[in-house]
Structure formats: structure tokens, C-alpha cells
Amino acid sequence: MRPARWVPQPEYDHEGFAWVDVVCTDKGRHPLARLAGVELAGDSGMMSHQGRHWWPPTPDADPGSGLSRESLTFRCPRCRKHTYVKPDRWWPALRALAAGGVSKTELDVSLLPF
Numbered sequence: 001m002r003p004a005r006w007v008p009q010p011e012y013d014h015e016g017f018a019w020v021d022v023v024c025t026d027k028g029r030h031p032l033a034r035l036a037g038v039e040l041a042g043d044s045g046m047m048s049h050q051g052r053h054w055w056p057p058t059p060d061a062d063p064g065s066g067l068s069r070e071s072l073t074f075r076c077p078r079c080r081k082h083t084y085v086k087p088d089r090w091w092p093a094l095r096a097l098a099a100g101g102v103s104k105t106e107l108d109v110s111l112l113p114f
């Protein structure tokens with residue numbers, strides 16, 4: 001996994017708050033596409049629905065719908081790839097990215113190691 005690109009934004013730089021841009025580049029094969037934004041505040045996290053390129057775990061998902069019953073589903077509008085991430089991996093990964101007081105970061109789902 002390539003190191004995350006860190007973009008400090010001092011105006012958001014207050015304790016425990018971080019914004020993560022969730023993007024896809026298909027491992028660098030296409031220009032950056034935004035899939036979601038996540039706001040982290042202390043122990044809570046909120047995913048924004050802008051663009052609607054992700055879905056939460058969907059317990060009654062139909063097989064073949066492309067959605068997962070247990071994982072978050074990301075669908076890239078450029079490469080059309082689906083990425084599935086279990087919530088118990090997603091949130092710790094975001095918190096690890098946001099650790100260290102940097103308030104704006106980027107996470108490329110095509111580079112996730114899981």
C-alpha cells in the first residue's frame with residue numbers, strides 16, 4: 001500500500017475531528033474518483049452520502065444486487081469495481097489514518113490491504 005497523501009487543513013484542526021475523502025484510483029490506473037466522505041469526531045463516525053457511491057451493510061440484500069449483507073459496499077463510477085469492507089475493519093482503518101492530529105486525509109479503496 002502506497003503511503004496516504006496527507007493534506008493538512010488547519011481550519012479543521014481541532015481535537016478529535018477529522019475528515020477522510022474516500023476515493024478510488026483503481027491502483028493508479030484512472031484519475032481519482034470520489035466515493036464518499038467520512039467525518040470522524042472522537043469515537044463516532046459519519047459517512048456522507050454525496051455522490052452515493054457507497055452503501056452500508058444491507059442485511060436483506062439480494063444475491064446479485066452487488067450489495068453485501070455484512071460489508072460496506074463501494075462502487076467506483078469510473079472503473080465500476082465493487083469494493084467490500086467489513087465495518088470492523090473499516091472504522092479502525094479510518095481512525096489509524098486520522099491519528100496524529102492530521103485533520104484531512106484521503107483513503108484509496110483500491111489500495112486497501114484487506
Ligand SMILES: [Zn+2]
Nearest residue numbers: 024026076079
Ligand atoms: Zn475506480
